[in-house]
Amino acid sequence: MITVKNAESHLKDKIGEDTDDVKKVWETFKDFCKEPVEGEEDKEILFQCGVYDFTGKELFHLDFVRQFTVYEEDEYSRMEHLHCEFLFKPTDEISKLEIGEWSMDYEDIDDFFNHIENLQEFKIPLNLRPIKTEIYQEEV
Known part of the structure; x- marks a missing residue:
């Protein structure tokens, strides 16, 4: 089973070397999000x-x-974020895009993913080539 500690390496293994393909990374990320993580x-x-x-x-x-959300001995300990982040040079088209959407606002994870895939904030950069891609996990 995936643990919070090995989640980053698990996701990196699933994505492989082709991290500049935003569509491929998104599809892999969606699959990863459906996998159970110990304690989640x-x-x-x-x-x-x-x-x-x-x-x-x-x-x-x-x-x-x-x-x-990490608990130790049934007590809240901390939160960690696992990011798949793409960086692009700002253009007139994408510079206007800004949003933050959480899955907790949706009944079902697939409803959330469908919503995201219909947003201009998702569709427009999806076909662009990032100048840098980072997959990392951090404590927040």
Whole structure:
């Protein structure tokens, strides 16, 4: 079974080397989100995008996130985010896009995924080539 500790390596193995193919990574990410993770009570998935200067330079960030709430001995310990993040040079078309949508607002994970796939914030950057892709897990 997947654990929070090995979730990042598991997802990286599933995606393989072709991390610049946003469509492929999205499909793999969706499958990964349906896999159970030890200790996970609820699926907490975030889709977000926008222009930010987190890197010191303004770039468009397209980010698929799976959030894990970690408990130790039945006590809340922390949250961790596993990101599939794509960075793009901001263009007029994508610079206007900004959104953050959580799966918890939907009855079913597939309803959430269908909603995301119909958003312009998803559709427009989907066919662009990122300048950088990062898959990483962090404590938040």
